[in-house]
Amino acid sequence: xxxxxxxxxxxxVTIDKLARSFAGVPAxxxxxxxxxxxxxxxxxxxxxAGKSTVVKMLSGQLAPDSGRILLAGEPxxxxxxxxxxxxxxxxxxxxxxxxxxxxxxxxxSLGDIDAPLVVRRRAAVARCRxxxxxxxxxxxxxxxxxxxxxxxxxxxxxxxKALSQRARVVILDEPTATLSDVESRRVFAAVRRVAARGCxxxxxxxxxxxxxxxxxxVTVLRDGRAVxxxxxxGLSVEQLIVHMLGEAPHRLAATRRPDPDLTHALRVEHLxxxxxxxxxxxxxxxxxxxxxxxxxxxxxxDVLRALAGLHPRATGSVELRDRxxxxxxxxxxxxxxxxFVSNDRKGEGLFLDKSVAWNLVATRLDRLGAGGVVGAGRxxxxxxxLAALATLPPDRLxxxxxxxxxGNQQKVFVGRSLDRDDVHALLxxxxxxxxxxxxxxxxxxxxxxxADAGLVVxxxxxxxxxxxxxxxxxLTMRDGRVVNTYEGGADGAVLMRDMTERKxxx
Amino acid sequence: xxxxLRTGPPVAPARVPxxxxxxxxxxLAVLVVALVPVAVTTDRFLTLDNARAILASAALVGITAMGxxxxxxxxxxxxxxSAQTATVVAMVFLATQDRGLVVATLLGLLGGIAxxxxxxxxxxxxxxxxxxxxxxxxFALGGGAIWLSGGTPVNATTDGYELFNSTPxxxxxxxxxxxxxxxVAQAILRRTAAxxxxxxxxxxxxxxxxxxLPVGRVLVLxxxxxxxxxAITGVFLASFNxxxxxxxxxxxxxxxxxxxxxxGTAITGGKGSALRTLGGAVLIxxxxxxxLIRGYSTGVQILVKGVLVLAVVVxxxxxxxxxxx
Numbered sequence: 071x072x073x074x075x076x077x078x079x080x081x082x083v084t085i086d087k088l089a090r091s092f093a094g095v096p097a098x099x100x101x102x103x104x105x106x107x108x109x110x111x112x113x114x115x116x117x118x119a120g121k122s123t124v125v126k127m128l129s130g131q132l133a134p135d136s137g138r139i140l141l142a143g144e145p146x147x148x149x150x151x152x153x154x155x156x157x158x159x160x161x162x163x164x165x166x167x168x169x170x171x172x173x174x175x176x177x178x179s180l181g182d183i184d185a186p187l188v189v190r191r192r193a194a195v196a197r198c199r200x201x202x203x204x205x206x207x208x209x210x211x212x213x214x215x216x217x218x219x220x221x222x223x224x225x226x227x228x229x230x231k232a233l234s235q236r237a238r239v240v241i242l243d244e245p246t247a248t249l250s251d252v253e254s255r256r257v258f259a260a261v262r263r264v265a266a267r268g269c270x271x272x273x274x275x276x277x278x279x280x281x282x283x284x285x286x287x288v289t290v291l292r293d294g295r296a297v298x299x300x301x302x303x304g305l306s307v308e309q310l311i312v313h314m315l316g317e318a319p320h321r322l323a324a325t326r327r328p329d330p331d332l333t334h335a336l337r338v339e340h341l342x343x344x345x346x347x348x349x350x351x352x353x354x355x356x357x358x359x360x361x362x363x364x365x366x367x368x369x370x371x372d373v374l375r376a377l378a379g380l381h382p383r384a385t386g387s388v389e390l391r392d393r394x395x396x397x398x399x400x401x402x403x404x405x406x407x408x409x410f411v412s413n414d415r416k417g418e419g420l421f422l423d424k425s426v427a428w429n430l431v432a433t434r435l436d437r438l439g440a441g442g443v444v445g446a447g448r449x450x451x452x453x454x455x456l457a458a459l460a461t462l463p464p465d466r467l468x469x470x471x472x473x474x475x476x477g478n479q480q481k482v483f484v485g486r487s488l489d490r491d492d493v494h495a496l497l498x499x500x501x502x503x504x505x506x507x508x509x510x511x512x513x514x515x516x517x518x519x520x521a522d523a524g525l526v527v528x529x530x531x532x533x534x535x536x537x538x539x540x541x542x543x544x545l546t547m548r549d550g551r552v553v554n555t556y557e558g559g560a561d562g563a564v565l566m567r568d569m570t571e572r573k574x575x576x
Numbered sequence: 577x578x579x580x581l582r583t584g585p586p587v588a589p590a591r592v593p594x595x596x597x598x599x600x601x602x603x604l605a606v607l608v609v610a611l612v613p614v615a616v617t618t619d620r621f622l623t624l625d626n627a628r629a630i631l632a633s634a635a636l637v638g639i640t641a642m643g644x645x646x647x648x649x650x651x652x653x654x655x656x657x658s659a660q661t662a663t664v665v666a667m668v669f670l671a672t673q674d675r676g677l678v679v680a681t682l683l684g685l686l687g688g689i690a691x692x693x694x695x696x697x698x699x700x701x702x703x704x705x706x707x708x709x710x711x712x713x714x715f716a717l718g719g720g721a722i723w724l725s726g727g728t729p730v731n732a733t734t735d736g737y738e739l740f741n742s743t744p745x746x747x748x749x750x751x752x753x754x755x756x757x758x759x760v761a762q763a764i765l766r767r768t769a770a771x772x773x774x775x776x777x778x779x780x781x782x783x784x785x786x787x788x789l790p791v792g793r794v795l796v797l798x799x800x801x802x803x804x805x806x807a808i809t810g811v812f813l814a815s816f817n818x819x820x821x822x823x824x825x826x827x828x829x830x831x832x833x834x835x836x837x838x839x840g841t842a843i844t845g846g847k848g849s850a851l852r853t854l855g856g857a858v859l860i861x862x863x864x865x866x867x868l869i870r871g872y873s874t875g876v877q878i879l880v881k882g883v884l885v886l887a888v889v890v891x892x893x894x895x896x897x898x899x900x901x
Binding site for chain 2 (some may be wrong): 378379380400401403404405408409410412417418419420421422423424428432433435436438439442443444446486
């Protein structure tokens with residue numbers, strides 16, 4: 071366990087000039103900071119600032135290109151997550167890794183490198199009890215199934231698990247993104263307890279007000295560099311946002327004229343997804359681009375998924391072109407004229423082993439001929455014209471999509487919903503995730519021309535530049551609710567505050 | 577004195593993207609080349625009679641395998657109830673012969689389609705696991721067969737079914753039916769919206785769902801076609817054997833899967849074709865034929881078939897795993 075003697079003289083964690091590139095593109099250029107024992111240190115930054123790369127290097131999942139990591143003054147090589155665990159570095163991930171089908175105790179012993187080969191059950195229970203009590207989780211029983219716990223309690227079990235493995239350094243990556251207020255409080259209390267025991271805590275969060283509330287010190291990353299490290303006390307959310315964005319916050323361009331014909335609109339009322347989205351309403355007119363601005367867990371992506379029929383438990387009323395949309399199954403939504411572009415291009419988007427041409431026509435096969443027969447000539451012409459529309463190289467039509475760059479893959483994904491007279495609304499979740507600058511501009515042009523062609527376009531994004539560049543109307547979202555709606559007049563700082571700060575007692 | 581040329585500056589391996597034939601294609605080519613001398617030196621192999629025998633023995637398994645191909649492409653699913661389904665169809669077909677051949681045939685076909693399409697509904701709409709589901713269906717159908725027949729062979733009261741044993745132009749009718757079904761299956765897969773959607777669903781079901789493709793309907797179609805093929809197999813089995821016992825289907829289930837796999841249709845779904853399956857069925861029967869003529873025992877024949885399937889599965893799987901990285 072940690073000796074309390076380390077305070078003062080030597081920081082427990084020293085990050086020294088870390089740098090790391092991916093395929094020649096630097097993600098982290100120069101990051102240094104230190105975390106002392108008992109300190110809660112926040113890592114803040116806009117998307118792409120390099121937070122997760124730093125976290126991955128510190129937890130042994132990525133090797134730095136240059137720079138050093140020192141634990142208690144000793145330079146260490148963290149070659150794997152196990153190696154990091156051996157040295158007492160525990161990571162509580164964005165994605166929960168507790169297994170719902172197992173008990174609390176079983177989850178705690180999962181992946182525990184110190185677990186004896188033969189588990190002595192009584193000792194294990196006692197130890198588990200001790201850790202739970204330590205965390206203030208007296209009401210949880212070691213033999214309770216994790217599936218009976220709330221998301222917040224699961225997160226707490228996850229933290230308890232990290233602690234039970236004799237951690238000196240605990241990294242929490244967005245631990246509260248999907249939690250309610252009350253649940254977040256419990257996580258904070260647990261984090262404070264962990265720090266009080268002499269651990270160094272690195273806390274990554276998008277929620278700036280909770281960062282200021284919880285943490286002792288804040289390091290802000292921007293474009294792969296640590297721009298400032300400062301005590302949290304005396305820092306305001308506004309100041310923090312300025313640090314994160316640098317100067318020159320972008321402004322939303324003048325809004326475009328909407329299609330005056332409201333019969334072409336997508337009308338959403340009382341859209342509700344249990345546990346994710348509450349009472350969402352929007353009348354989206356054809357010809358305009360609507361941007362949903364929200365971090366992970368804000369409900370922005372859930373709006374799109376619900377409309378696309380991928381949330382079977384969603385309730386509410388949805389009308390497109392004055393016709394009700396059966397939005398509880400994807401076939402019904404598609405038939406009503408909704409096309410959806412998922413944020414998971416590989417898992418839920420493209421057919422990677424199939425050719426570009428196949429992918430481009432994948433969702434309109436029944437329209438390429440009569441009686442369910444696919445006309446070969448028509449298929450070829452359609453694929454070629456879509457490739458031209460999406461600015462894809464025509465000589466790659468026969469290549470498997472897998473062989474394309476991320477940008478071109480995304481063009482295929484978006485392109486397959488374009489130029490169809492039966493699609494009236496285009497929904498995109500993170501339309502340019504993992505796409506290079508050039509591809510991004512091309513996709514933005516595609517979306518603009520789709521709107522100009524009379525489609526309702528709605529996208530969800532976490533990237534401020536994208537939201538401001540592309541959105542005619544921006545809805546900021548947090549905790550499953552809309553915070554504000556902007557038709558012009560928004561800038562990066564305003565959006566950031568809406569997306570990250572908790573609403574004042576509403 | 578002389579510098580060793582081999583220790584010169586390391587030359588980076590040229591990373592030229594090249595279009596290489598799939599390992600499966602290579603393996604099959606090697607196999608065919610290896611078979612030719614064996615075949616030529618085997619007495620009576622290169623005779624018209626023997627060619628007929630090969631086609632005839634490929635026919636029934638091939639017909640079933642055509643349907644199995646669609647189901648495997650559309651969802652990496654196999655049916656473990658094939659033999660039982662064909663058996664039940666055969667019994668229905670024979671037991672209703674007294675109502676006329678047309679009625680008996682229609683009843684048999686409809687029964688096979690209905691039973692199998694129902695499994696398709698469970699797989700397509702309710703996301704049932706096809707292995708578990710078809711094992712259960714196999715038990716139910718097997719039980720049904722015993723109950724229907726009372727454990728004794730089912731015989732027909734008339735011999736109208738003899739029509740199905742006819743041999744136009746010297747080849748069994750089943751061979752023609754196999755060729756027609758292969759053409760139909762190939763056309764469905766390549767040229768209809770539903771067939772193309774089968775490839776897409778097999779490749780990535782989550783993506784197909786998110787895109788709003790009619791996953792359930794397409795899978796039911798695939799299974800219904802499978803049911804048709806199984807029923808046709810059952811009708812031919814009944815006619816050929818003139819009576820149906822509860823184990824009439826024999827090893828049909830695994831034989832059909834073997835033909836599909838040897839043809840190179842990926843067990844992971846999304847890849848394959850009806851023509852490949854036709855090739856697989858014929859290849860298996862050629863090898864069985866050679867072994868038979870050369871006097872090897874049935875045990876050896878089955879062993880070789882097993883090894884062949886194993887080799888192909890490993891090759892296809894390895895190729896797929898490399899391809900997706």
